[in-house]
Amino acid sequence: xxxxxxxxxxYPWYRRLSVPQFTxxxxxxxxxxxxxxxASPLCSTQQVGLWESFFTATSAVTVTGLTIIDVGQDLSIFxxxxxxxxxxxxxxxxxxxxxxxxxxxxxxxxxxxRLDRGKTLDExxxxxxxxxxxxxxxxxxxxxxxxxxxxFCIGFDDISNLGERFWASLFHSIxxxxxxxxGLWSDSMQRYRTNWxxxxxxxxxxxxxxxxxxxTSDLWVNRKNLNIxxxxxxTRLVIRTSVFLVCLGTFGLLLTESLEHGxxxxxxxxxxxxxxxxxxSISSRTAGFTxxxxxxxxxxxxxxxxxxxxxxxxxxxxxxxxxxxxTTIAALMAATRSTLRGQDxxxxxxxxxxxxVVLKAVGITVASLLFVLMMALLISMSSTWGGKxxxxxxxxxxxxxxxxxxxxxxxxxxxxxxxxxxxILVVGMFVGRLGILLLLxxxxxxxxxxxxxxxxxxxxxxxxxxx
Numbered sequence: 001x002x003x004x005x006x007x008x009x010x011y012p013w014y015r016r017l018s019v020p021q022f023t024x025x026x027x028x029x030x031x032x033x034x035x036x037x038x039a040s041p042l043c044s045t046q047q048v049g050l051w052e053s054f055f056t057a058t059s060a061v062t063v064t065g066l067t068i069i070d071v072g073q074d075l076s077i078f079x080x081x082x083x084x085x086x087x088x089x090x091x092x093x094x095x096x097x098x099x100x101x102x103x104x105x106x107x108x109x110x111x112x113x114r115l116d117r118g119k120t121l122d123e124x125x126x127x128x129x130x131x132x133x134x135x136x137x138x139x140x141x142x143x144x145x146x147x148x149x150x151x152f153c154i155g156f157d158d159i160s161n162l163g164e165r166f167w168a169s170l171f172h173s174i175x176x177x178x179x180x181x182x183g184l185w186s187d188s189m190q191r192y193r194t195n196w197x198x199x200x201x202x203x204x205x206x207x208x209x210x211x212x213x214x215x216t217s218d219l220w221v222n223r224k225n226l227n228i229x230x231x232x233x234x235t236r237l238v239i240r241t242s243v244f245l246v247c248l249g250t251f252g253l254l255l256t257e258s259l260e261h262g263x264x265x266x267x268x269x270x271x272x273x274x275x276x277x278x279x280x281s282i283s284s285r286t287a288g289f290t291x292x293x294x295x296x297x298x299x300x301x302x303x304x305x306x307x308x309x310x311x312x313x314x315x316x317x318x319x320x321x322x323x324x325x326x327t328t329i330a331a332l333m334a335a336t337r338s339t340l341r342g343q344d345x346x347x348x349x350x351x352x353x354x355x356x357v358v359l360k361a362v363g364i365t366v367a368s369l370l371f372v373l374m375m376a377l378l379i380s381m382s383s384t385w386g387g388k389x390x391x392x393x394x395x396x397x398x399x400x401x402x403x404x405x406x407x408x409x410x411x412x413x414x415x416x417x418x419x420x421x422x423x424i425l426v427v428g429m430f431v432g433r434l435g436i437l438l439l440l441x442x443x444x445x446x447x448x449x450x451x452x453x454x455x456x457x458x459x460x461x462x463x464x465x466x467x
Contacts, residue, residue, distance in 0.1 A: 027434060030061050034086050043079030044069075051419065058426045060086035062433035063320060065181025065288035065408020066425060068415050072184035077167070083182065084174050090433065091178030091209070091320040092140055136213045139220075140177060147173040147205045155198045176205035179321040181288020181408030189279075193291040194272060199279050206287040207246075211238060212318030233351050234327065238316045241326040242285075245310060249281025250274065252306045260300040284310040286321030288408025295411045301394060304411075308398055311405045312368070322406030322432045324364050331361040360437070367436045368404065375400040375428050382421040391416075399425065404432040 034057030037043060039050050048056075052069050059066045060083055069075070075083060151169035159165040168184055175182045185191065192198040208216070218235040219226070228236060254277050257265050265273060276292050283289045284307045292298065299307075314323010334348045335358050346353040376397045391413055399413040403425040414425065431439050 023434060024439060027061060027430065030086070030089060031058050031430070034058075034061060034082075037082055038075070038079060042076065043082055044075050045073075047074050051422075055422055055426060056083070057086065058429055059408070060180070060182065061090040062322075062406050062429040063087055063090040063178050063180040063286075064322075064403060064406040064429045064433070065175075066403055066410060066414050066429065067182070067408075068422065070186050071182055072186070080167070080171060080184070084171055087174055087178045087180045087182065091180065092136060135217060139213075139216055140209075143205060143208055144170075144173045144177050147176065147201050150201050151198065155192075155195065155201055172202065173205060176202045176287065176289065177209040177320065179206055179209050179286045179288075179315060179319070179406070181283070183289065189289050189291040190293065193276060196275065199275055199291060202289055203279055203282045206282050206285075206289070207242070210285060210287075210315030210319040210321040211242065212316040214318045215239065215316065233349055237330050237348065238326055241330050242316065245285065245313060245326065246278070246281050249284060249306065249310050250278045253277040253280060253303055256300050256302040256306065260303070280307070281310065284407060284409065286311070286314045286323055286405055286407050288402070290409070294409060296392075296395065304394060304398055307409070308401050311401050311407045311409065312372075314405050314407075322404070324368050324405075328361045328364050331358055332365060335361075364437060367440065371428070371431065371436060372397070372400050372404050375404065375424050378424050379417065379421045382418055382424070400428060403428040406432050 031054070035050065035054040038057055039048065039053035044053065048069055052074075055066075055068050056071075058064075071080065071083065148166075148169040151173060152165055156165050156168050159168060171182075171184060174180075181188075183189065189198065189202060214232075215235045215238050218232050222230045231239075254273060257273075257277075268276065279289070279291045280294075294307075296304075312323060313329050314325055315321025316326045330348065331346070331353060334353065335346045338344075338346045346355075346358050376393070379396050379400065380393065395411055395413050398409070398411055401407070402409040406429060414422065417425070
């Protein structure tokens with residue numbers, strides 16, 4: 001042990017960083033650089049100071065969509081281009097950049113280092129580098145360009161200026177595929193609520209971006225002989241869970257809001273309601289686009305609770321969205337079913353799931369719940385420390401889940417919070433995007449450096465616990 005410590009001391013501090021620690025530092029560096037660039041007069045107006053730039057840069061790198069500025073008015077065209085690049089980095093390239101950078105500053109490519117990278121890449125959910133990331137980049141480019149082409153030709157045809165139409169099409173395609181939720185208009189997609197082309201393109205990009213690279217790769221490999229049995233368990237589970245959540249959100253919102261008899265929905269036909277609820281059901285799983293106003297005045301408390309559930313679950317591993325992920329909730333449901341049946345093993349689709357996966361799912365869910373509740377507690381206390389208004393706990397909890405799950409839904413809370421409350425949202429966005437376990441791993445490794453190996457070899461006697 002002392003020999004390994006003496007060897008580690010020969011290297012500078014940045015060469016002794018683990019992949020989780022390096023990932024956190026890279027994310028912070030990107031936020032810092034984005035803040036400086038967005039705050040420059042070349043990118044923004046005088047309405048955007050350092051604090052507004054910091055909040056927007058964090059929201060962009062974490063592909064959340066929460067903002068305290070008007071992107072279309074307060075940012076110049078160059079600033080909007082910088083913002084779109086930050087969305088691409090946050091949605092697709094943050095982990096790849098981290099791994100490439102670490103290859104230059106961390107010495108050695110021993111097996112332990114490669115395993116460490118692979119484990120962290122899997123936890124982060126971007127997929128990796130090399131051929132895998134190249135496939136992700138090609139898929140994203142094709143889908144983004146295809147979505148932008150459709151929006152340009154028949155979607156945003158009400159925009160007469162071709163240059164503005166092209167940029168609006170490309171920007172919203174990038175934002176939708178990366179599940180970011182940033183828009184060039186203050187009302188998001190509400191002006192196109194009756195435009196089926198715009199709605200279908202946006203939700204298709206959001207859905208495909210949230211599936212994850214493992215699913216799209218599996219579908220592409222088996223494209224010539226595509227049947228349910230040829231796909232992996234992960235792909236089948238992600239698709240079925242995603243479709244179930246979309247149906248649950250769509251018909252759940254239709255039920256809750258129809259029973260509520262709200263004034264806003266009374267002016268909509270059944271087809272318009274179905275499209276709006278389908279849009280919000282898909283968008284709530286970390287995209288953040290809205291085609292109807294979302295507030296306490298327009299949506300019932302039960303509808304907001306349903307949206308919070310969908311937001312907290314989020315997208316799938318390897319996707320551009322956040323949340324605890326669809327496979328996590330599927331593993332928990334399977335474990336619950338096994339417990340009720342008195343089974344010792346967790347089985348999904350005739351496949352036994354390892355205890356390690358179940359424990360990880362439990363850890364992610366519990367840690368995420370505790371973190372969100374801590375955010376809500378701090379923001380509730382901060383409402384008396386300089387906030388402009390007093391908000392209900394439902395509004396605060398909704399906003400905290402929206403930030404942590406990198407959704408970007410706002411019901412009028414974000415801009416009214418004090419700087420302290422907005423900083424809590426910034427921390428929540430950053431932790432939610434990197435992953436609660438990855439961040440805890442980085443902290444744990446920093447605190448317990450040099451003692452991890454000895455602890456892993458210790459065995460303890462077993463004893464029952466009554467729960």
